Amino acid sequence: MELLAILISSMLINNIVLMQFLGLCSFFGVSTKMKSVVGMGLAVIVVIFLAALITYPIYYEVLIPLNIKYIDTIAFILVIASLVQLTELVIKRVSKSLYKALGVYLPLIATNCAVLGVALKNVAVPQTYPEALMYALGSGLGYAFIIITFTAIRLRLDSANVPKALKGMPIALVTAGLMALAFMGLSGII
Amino acid sequence: MTEAKKVPVKKIPPKKAKEKEASLTEVFTKGIWKENGIFVMVLGMCPALAVTSTFEGAFGMGILVMIILTLTNTTVSSIRKFVPNTVRIPSYVIIIATEVTVLKMVVDAFAPALATELGVFIALITVNCVVFGRAESFASKNKVIPSMLDGLGVALGFAISLSMIGFVRELFGTGTIELGQVLPLGFEYTLFGGLGLESYAYSVLVQPPGAFLVIGFLLAIITAFRQTKKGAKK
Numbered sequence: 001m002e003l004l005a006i007l008i009s010s011m012l013i014n015n016i017v018l019m020q021f022l023g024l025c026s027f028f029g030v031s032t033k034m035k036s037v038v039g040m041g042l043a044v045i046v047v048i049f050l051a052a053l054i055t056y057p058i059y060y061e062v063l064i065p066l067n068i069k070y071i072d073t074i075a076f077i078l079v080i081a082s083l084v085q086l087t088e089l090v091i092k093r094v095s096k097s098l099y100k101a102l103g104v105y106l107p108l109i110a111t112n113c114a115v116l117g118v119a120l121k122n123v124a125v126p127q128t129y130p131e132a133l134m135y136a137l138g139s140g141l142g143y144a145f146i147i148i149t150f151t152a153i154r155l156r157l158d159s160a161n162v163p164k165a166l167k168g169m170p171i172a173l174v175t176a177g178l179m180a181l182a183f184m185g186l187s188g189i190i
Numbered sequence: 191m192t193e194a195k196k197v198p199v200k201k202i203p204p205k206k207a208k209e210k211e212a213s214l215t216e217v218f219t220k221g222i223w224k225e226n227g228i229f230v231m232v233l234g235m236c237p238a239l240a241v242t243s244t245f246e247g248a249f250g251m252g253i254l255v256m257i258i259l260t261l262t263n264t265t266v267s268s269i270r271k272f273v274p275n276t277v278r279i280p281s282y283v284i285i286i287a288t289e290v291t292v293l294k295m296v297v298d299a300f301a302p303a304l305a306t307e308l309g310v311f312i313a314l315i316t317v318n319c320v321v322f323g324r325a326e327s328f329a330s331k332n333k334v335i336p337s338m339l340d341g342l343g344v345a346l347g348f349a350i351s352l353s354m355i356g357f358v359r360e361l362f363g364t365g366t367i368e369l370g371q372v373l374p375l376g377f378e379y380t381l382f383g384g385l386g387l388e389s390y391a392y393s394v395l396v397q398p399p400g401a402f403l404v405i406g407f408l409l410a411i412i413t414a415f416r417q418t419k420k421g422a423k424k
Contacts (some may be wrong), residue, residue, distance in 0.1 A: 019398045021240035025319045028235065070295060074287040075311045081280060083241030111283075113236050113317040120310050165414035169232050170406045184399060 003134045010138030013187055016114055017146045018180040023114030031151040041111075041144030046148065047087060047109045048118050048143070051080050052136030055119040056129055076119045076122060084110040114143055201236040217336050221344030226300060226322040228405075229412045234320035237311050239401040244365070246372040248356025250304045252349025254312065256342065258293060259321050262286050263341030266329040282325045287316045300374065307372045319350055359404050363396035364388065 016022050023044070030040050055076050058064045063069045088106045109115060118139045122132040153175055162171050227233050237255070242248040265285050273281050294312045297305045305312065315321060324344055329337040360367050365387035370378035394400050 018402075021398070021401065022237050022314075024235040024239065025233065028232065071291060073291050073294070073316055074284065076282055077287050077316060081283065110320065113314050116317050117310055117314055119312055122309065163410075165410045165417060166406075167413075170410035170413060173402050173409060175408030177399045177406060179393070180325035180402055184397065188234050 002120070003130060006131055006134045007141075008189070010135045010147065011142040012183065013189060015142045015146055015183055016118070016139045017143055018176065018183050020117070022117040023112050023143055026108065026112050026114075027147055027150070027176075028169065029148055031154055031172075034148075034151055034155065037147055037151045041147050043087075043106055043109055044112065044114065044143050045137075045140035047080070047084060047106075047112075048115050048140040049133070049136050050083055050087065051076075051115050051119050052122055052132055054079055056122055056132045059123040072120065072123065073116075076116060079121040080115050080119065081110045142183065146179070148178065153179075201419055214336060214339055218339040218343040219234045221340060221342075222347040222350065225344070226347040226351060226353075227344055228348060229409055232409075233323055234318050234348060235405075236314060236401070237318065238355060238405060239398075241308050241311050242352060242356040242359055242401060242404075243396045244307070244372065245353065245356040245360045245367050246369065247304070247307045248352040250301070250373055251308055251311065252345075253350040254293060254297065254308075255315060255318065255320070255348055255352075258289055259324060259339055259341040259345035259348075261289050261341075262321055262325055263329040263337040264334060265289070266325045267337035268322060270330050278330065279326075282322065282330075283316070286321055286325070290316045301372075303372045303374070310323035320344065355401075355405055355408060358408065359395050359400055361387075362404075363391055363393055363400060365391040374400070 012017070014020060017024065017027055026040065026044075030036055058075060058079065059069065059072060063072060063075060084106055088099075091106070118136050122135060127135070154172060157171060157175065166174070221227070224230070228235070228238050234255075237251050241251045247254075262282075265284055269285075279354060290313060293315075294305075297308075297312060324341055328340045332340070361382065365385075366383050367381035368378075369381060370373060392400075395404060405406065
């Protein structure tokens, strides 16, 4: 039950994009084509989860015993960068079609601040390994969910009659703001 | 980062020839307005949204980015001839991450309140699109002094934008501007304290949705300003 609560809270209530402002560059950058957004969302779910799977033990089993936890940022970014490369290789071997769908977006994830942010947040508060994994999974799902719904709205905005100064990025930001307002209403659930 | 790789690379090549002739002052000033990170290139949005709920937090973040961007641009530019092209991105990441780690320790030691306020976002300067974008698109191709000035200029533009957003959000969100709470200024002062604006404040602006709304509308105002200016020139 506890784990389910963490999943829902990290996916919807404390949504990684709208409430914690992580991964915004890719959020505004790729959210123009539905197909690429679905690929990006899937790739982020996988990488955030795998990164948490690896960085959590590294922090508690390597960095803390050696008393060098201040290099966590450097260690984590290295793990994430190599992880992304590895995922790319594995997916290329296992499924050609999935590789084609994700292809371009995988390398970009290495520098997506959502991945590093979740990895750092996971060790910033004391929690157990399953809780950390659940938090990572929920964050990834939340990212994918928001970026897909946001793209759906943005595609419709293209054909709308928007004032000249608000065209493009400003209206996208206002849309995201209204979405965040709606999501604030969920805060009473848990 | 998605943008950082695409936009500058796309934009710089035709400009590069010109930039070589450009004077140092131009290199410095273009980052403040013409190529402003947030309002023109729309890069580095994460900190722009996350830490701007108070003016001081935003200002502090701006200062930190200024330090980091000047340092990384200088470092990247000075080693640009030794680093093979194929491993340049990983080496930039390591350089930036190391310098951010050092900065984080300094902030923890001298401004603990600021460190608590900014939280994970100090470490996340590592993957800030603006920092990485400048290293890749300018510092890796230019000499040390211009790179340093470019870093300082772009970061100054970034800091000004952040402070602007923070100012608007805190003023309209709470009715006052608190000074000395987060930054180690040595004094405490409340700006607009006696005007009774508190009762007219929209508290949603200091909450997450307000960040998107304020930046959206500021961006629209600046776009409108640019459009009328362009129209006047014609």
